[in-house]
Amino acid sequence: xxxxxxxxxxxxxxxxxxxxxxxxxxxxxxxxxxxxxxxxxxxxxxxxxxxxxxxxxxxxxxxxxxxxxxxxxxxxxxxxxxxxxxxxxxxxxxxxxxxxxxxxxxxxxxxxxxxxxxxxxxxxxxxxxxxxxxxxxxxxxxxxxxxxxxxxxxxxxxxxxxxxxxxxxxxxxxxxxxxxxxxxxxxxxxxxxxxxxxxxxxxxxxxxxxxxxxxxxxxxxxxxxxxxxxxxxxxxxxxxxxxxxxxxxxxxxxxxxxxxxxxxxxxxxxxxxxxxxxxxxxxxxxxxxxxxxxxxxxxxxxxxxxxxxxxxxxxxxxxxxxxxxxxxxxxxxxxxxxxxxxxxxxxxxxxxxxxxxxxxxxxxxxxxxxxxxxxxxxxxxxxxxxxxxxxxxxxxxxxxxxxxxxxxxxxxxxxxxxxxxxxxxxxxxxxxxxxxxxxxxxxxxxxxxxxxxxxxxxxxxxxxxxxxxxxxxxxxxxxxxxxxxxxxxxxxxxxxxxxxxxxxxxxxxxxxxxxxxxxxxxxxxxxxxxxxxxxxxxxxxxxxxxxxxxxxxxxxxxxxxxxxxxxxxxxxxxxxxxxxxxxxxxxxxxxxxxxxxxxxxxxxxxxxxxxxxxxxxxxxxxxxxxxxxxxxxxxxxxxxxxxxxxxxxxxxxxxxxxxxxxxxxxxxxxxxxxxxxxxxxxxxxxxxxxxxxxxxxxxxxxxxxxxxxxxxxxxxxxxxxxxxxxxxxxxxxxxxxxxxxxxxxxxxxxxxxxxxxxxxxxxxxxxxxxxxxxxxxxxxxxxxxxxxxxxxxxxxxxxxxxxxxxxxxxxxxxxxxxxxxxxxxxxxxxxxxxxxxxxxxxxxxxxxxxxxxxxxxxxxxxxxxxxxxxxxxxxxxxx
RNA sequence: GGGUGUGUAGCUCAGGUGGUUAGAGCGUUACGUUGACAUCGUAGAGGUCGCAAGUUCGAGUCUUGCCACUCCCA
Numbered sequence: 001x002x003x004x005x006x007x008x009x010x011x012x013x014x015x016x017x018x019x020x021x022x023x024x025x026x027x028x029x030x031x032x033x034x035x036x037x038x039x040x041x042x043x044x045x046x047x048x049x050x051x052x053x054x055x056x057x058x059x060x061x062x063x064x065x066x067x068x069x070x071x072x073x074x075x076x077x078x079x080x081x082x083x084x085x086x087x088x089x090x091x092x093x094x095x096x097x098x099x100x101x102x103x104x105x106x107x108x109x110x111x112x113x114x115x116x117x118x119x120x121x122x123x124x125x126x127x128x129x130x131x132x133x134x135x136x137x138x139x140x141x142x143x144x145x146x147x148x149x150x151x152x153x154x155x156x157x158x159x160x161x162x163x164x165x166x167x168x169x170x171x172x173x174x175x176x177x178x179x180x181x182x183x184x185x186x187x188x189x190x191x192x193x194x195x196x197x198x199x200x201x202x203x204x205x206x207x208x209x210x211x212x213x214x215x216x217x218x219x220x221x222x223x224x225x226x227x228x229x230x231x232x233x234x235x236x237x238x239x240x241x242x243x244x245x246x247x248x249x250x251x252x253x254x255x256x257x258x259x260x261x262x263x264x265x266x267x268x269x270x271x272x273x274x275x276x277x278x279x280x281x282x283x284x285x286x287x288x289x290x291x292x293x294x295x296x297x298x299x300x301x302x303x304x305x306x307x308x309x310x311x312x313x314x315x316x317x318x319x320x321x322x323x324x325x326x327x328x329x330x331x332x333x334x335x336x337x338x339x340x341x342x343x344x345x346x347x348x349x350x351x352x353x354x355x356x357x358x359x360x361x362x363x364x365x366x367x368x369x370x371x372x373x374x375x376x377x378x379x380x381x382x383x384x385x386x387x388x389x390x391x392x393x394x395x396x397x398x399x400x401x402x403x404x405x406x407x408x409x410x411x412x413x414x415x416x417x418x419x420x421x422x423x424x425x426x427x428x429x430x431x432x433x434x435x436x437x438x439x440x441x442x443x444x445x446x447x448x449x450x451x452x453x454x455x456x457x458x459x460x461x462x463x464x465x466x467x468x469x470x471x472x473x474x475x476x477x478x479x480x481x482x483x484x485x486x487x488x489x490x491x492x493x494x495x496x497x498x499x500x501x502x503x504x505x506x507x508x509x510x511x512x513x514x515x516x517x518x519x520x521x522x523x524x525x526x527x528x529x530x531x532x533x534x535x536x537x538x539x540x541x542x543x544x545x546x547x548x549x550x551x552x553x554x555x556x557x558x559x560x561x562x563x564x565x566x567x568x569x570x571x572x573x574x575x576x577x578x579x580x581x582x583x584x585x586x587x588x589x590x591x592x593x594x595x596x597x598x599x600x601x602x603x604x605x606x607x608x609x610x611x612x613x614x615x616x617x618x619x620x621x622x623x624x625x626x627x628x629x630x631x632x633x634x635x636x637x638x639x640x641x642x643x644x645x646x647x648x649x650x651x652x653x654x655x656x657x658x659x660x661x662x663x664x665x666x667x668x669x670x671x672x673x674x675x676x677x678x679x680x681x682x683x684x685x686x687x688x689x690x691x692x693x694x695x696x697x698x699x700x701x702x703x704x705x706x707x708x709x710x711x712x713x714x715x716x717x718x719x720x721x722x723x724x725x726x727x728x729x730x731x732x733x734x735x736x737x738x739x740x741x742x743x744x745x746x747x748x749x750x751x752x753x754x755x756x757x758x759x760x761x762x763x764x765x766x767x768x769x770x771x772x773x774x775x776x777x778x779x780x781x782x783x784x785x786x787x788x789x790x791x792x793x794x795x796x797x798x799x800x801x802x803x804x805x806x807x808x809x810x811x812x813x814x815x816x817x818x819x820x821x822x823x824x825x826x827x828x829x830x831x832x833x834x835x836x837x838x839x840x841x842x843x844x845x846x847x848x849x850x851x852x853x854x855x856x857x858x859x860x861x862x863x864x865x866x867x868x869x870x871x872x873x874x875x876x877x878x879x
Numbered sequence: 880g881g882g883u884g885u886g887u888a889g890c891u892c893a894g895g896u897g898g899u900u901a902g903a904g905c906g907u908u909a910c911g912u913u914g915a916c917a918u919c920g921u922a923g924a925g926g927u928c929g930c931a932a933g934u935u936c937g938a939g940u941c942u943u944g945c946c947a948c949u950c951c952c953a
Contacts, residue, residue, distance in 0.1 A: 652915075742923080
């Protein structure tokens, strides 16, 4: 027997453990069916599950479970990302608590510590994914730093290097002074702030009392100035071009050059050029062959090229201003709105800095990645994301892949004493190559930089399937993967890079479809963030409402291209939905509705049972179609509507008279049909709510097949002949219920009803379903009206039928007149609309005949109804 | 500044290709403990579909302009 109340905490975790220990998530590699594969976007190993994951993983699990039930060979490939900076940060913070810095430990010991941390605390998010019900094949769990994936990284790195697509260059890069590493453009966030604009002047060399006026937001960088630029079109200032300015304080002469970077309309029209510390100035410097003067140390303090060595930029700025004031060169300081770059992990100001770094030639790799999408080999859903993708890919910049961190893939690069570079997959190979080239044994030292985390996750679609082993069964079976499901915020970080790396490494697309979903926001539509304190922990939600309710919420809210706002009421609503299903199942149990082996739906005789079976099949079709089209909300709402609105609200209520009646054959068939439909519900609801469906499946009967592997119904022939009769019954019941409510008839009053204007077949249906109608509309009887309607009868119209109920002295006829007047007004309004359309010659001429016919039908129906209502009004006019 | 979305009931949201009286859940009102379920049932109220013009026999849906907000890129 099922428990009286639905309590997901009682069974969800156990069910998951059983699936996992039974190997239910593993693909049957011997099967000859189509393959279906999804790679899990690897969460950071430091991560904990947030609502974004809950959405992402629910959608993937729905696709995975649906396709598994379709009988395909299904793999959901899980794993985690080593998350370079994030992980190093966590471990460094832990060490700091014990007063140890990573430098105290040294590189090797530190990395050991990270690995230890990973073993102990790295698996949190994977446990949480299990709690959500994600049916990943955990036996194949990978980590971006594990041996296989590291081999993939080395192999592709060497290949790229030898193809000339990885190179070392001294360039201006985004420098994070907290972690003392370069970061990529994507890891920099631009924040708007109100800063200051400083106006000062530089003396002109050899011209006493002449100055050039400068406006800058960063006075302390003046020690790195190697020119002042003026536009050649600047009438006021162009006479200065070719002269020299003197950098005050350090008294260095710098040229005044002509360059359009200096906009005559902005600031003073003259711009100080600091090529080593500004991306724009760097370009100016290159155009004019200006020297680069670096004024910063790696920790963003000023160096000995300045008078303020060792001071941080803020202090140095104050000192510079003071000095300039002393010299009488400071003019004014104004508030100035500006955009300042910050490190997305470190939160410190990012400084452009000249350093030696390694780059991937992204513009070259992007070509194939663009082509694959242009040619439709990979499709974006919703398609509009193609635009974003193309926009980015066509303007892509070289990708800085080196990081001056310790945690990550160390680059397979070795230097000889003279600096010659050797790039091989192993040290031995590098040594051999070096010895061969030099003709003697040389000492090699390895590059200390590690790779950007996204370099290894860029290989994820194929490295997890066994590459570089080209003969791997999994690689052959599952590559290209079927669908990638991800949020749009990592389209550049990850999706674009996987496309590039896969097209380069595999010469084939990584996935056929990329499904992009939105972000999960808080109730007000604000982005969730720890600093705002508006995050909702999915684990707490699951604890309170069950994983199924959270999953169903995510599915039901997922409409293409839109963000999802959290809504606890709604989650509670889906928990109620689960409760509803639970109680429906209990109803079946109490009424001995057990699944019947080899139950043949084509032999079902009762219209009510035929009807619900057809409706269940229609719902199945709807769910299938919508999942295939990635219309998750339509799919979820389809099952919801069927379970609650059709099965519980109508079918269960309508079969009660049968189940409590005397007709044994009818009872038997109804019990079997009920059980069949309930089973069908469990099947089509399973991808959305795997736990409750499995719990019910396992407890309602002994089964030959586990629900997780139950075949998904396909190609069914739907017999909906009985649909019309049942629709009429439902319509009659609804009309009578409305009438009762509107007239405030006591719920307990048993009434007699008479039907007018019914055809012979309609009358026979009414007779067949009389007990159902009476039970649900709380009538004493329903039969055909013989003779004229008596004057105390109130009426309601249902389709083309008129239902009359005599109400001697029970009713307030004034209220009834009011009700009928209201109905009449509505009918008149509609009739006016139909008449306007049909008297419009161009409508009748140009609209399709079907539409015109339909309009005429509606008009005549409304007219007939109007007559009936008028008759009823006349009848009770004097009461 | 460039680009992209969004604006529908009190709230949160659905409304592929234009065609009934624009739907759901929550909330709300009235009634109800009828032998699964009060985490419930029945019935109702509630909308100039952001604004304005246009195309069309017909516009929530297509076009243009405007307003407000979101996000991405500079």
